[in-house]
Amino acid sequence: MSAATPALNVAAxxxxxxxxxxxLRSVLWVQGCPFRCAGCMSPEWIPDRPARRAEPAALAAELLSDPQVDGLTFSGGEPMQQAAGLAEVARLARREREVSVICFTGYRLERLRSAPPSPGVPALLAAVDVLIDGRYVAALDDGRGLRGSTNQRIHHLTRRLADCGxxxxxxxxxxxxxxxGPEALLVGVPPSGLLAAFDSAVDSVRARTSPGRELPHER
Ligand code: SF4
Structure with a gap:
């Protein structure tokens, strides 16, 4: 890692x-997103506030701690806001194992290439095999695929996952x-109805826990 590579601000x-x-993949969600898509499934991770601070080397080791893991997925929050750190995580992980890398972003690929929102974007794009781009539009959520709405595009930036079926x-x-422990984490792009059911279940558990003790609610 270069001395300039920052630690990451990690949501989960x-x-x-x-x-x-x-x-089998390990997922890293970053904290902070400049977009405010209506219906975002991770509103807790939109504010650009300090969360868990972690160095790329520690994160790479953590993400590979299961020897069966063969891929990484970066999401958030907005990964391109922390592109340099994520690029370093991918680089260090690939020194240990030939993992594939999927990255979600609210930016369009053309914008990332023409006016990168942070200095590490070119390095991250060079490390990513599949980029899922564009903001979430609830009215275009068709309940299918590894993207939240049909305006979001799947870019195979390499051939690594292009023919995997x-x-x-x-x-x-x-x-x-x-x-x-007290935390509940919803992992994935939820099928129709699951997000509301998850929220309802978490609220129900919160209501039964003692006043003043919050049950963290993460997705
Ligand atoms: S870009 Fe993603 S994380 Fe950011 S507000 Fe939109 S849906 Fe939420």
Missing amino acids: TRIGTEALGPG YDFARRPRTAEIAIS
């Missing part, structure tokens, strides 16, 4: 999921709910 990680791309645009959605 998930080691080993089948809900965010082909194979995974239909990024049309496949039925799956999601996982991970419980860790």
Whole structure:
């Protein structure tokens, strides 16, 4: 890592999921997003506030801690706001294992190339195999695919996942709910109705916990 590569501001990680791309993947969600899409499934991760600060090397080791993991997925929040750190995570991970990399972004690819919103964007784009771009538009959510709405595009920036048989645009959605202590994490692009059911369940648990003790609600 160069001395200039910043630590990442991390909203959450998930080691080993089948809900965010082909194979068994580890997911890194960053904190902070400049967009405010109506219906965003992660509103807690929009504010640009300090969350978990972590160095790329520690994150790469964490994401590979399951030896079966064969891919990384970067989401958020807005990954391109922390592109330099994520590019370094990908680089360090690939020194240990030949993982594929999927990245979500609210920016369009053309904008990322013509006017990168942060200095590390070219390096991150060079590391990404599949980029899912564009803001979420609830009215265009067709309930299918590994993207929230049909305006979002699937860019195979390399051939690594192009012929793996995974239909990024049309496949039925799956999601996982991970419980860790008092935290509930919804992993994946949720099928229709699941997000409302998840919110309702978390609210119900919150109501039963003692006043003043908050149950963190993450997605
Ligand atoms: S770009 Fe993604 S994280 Fe940001 S507000 Fe839109 S849906 Fe939420």
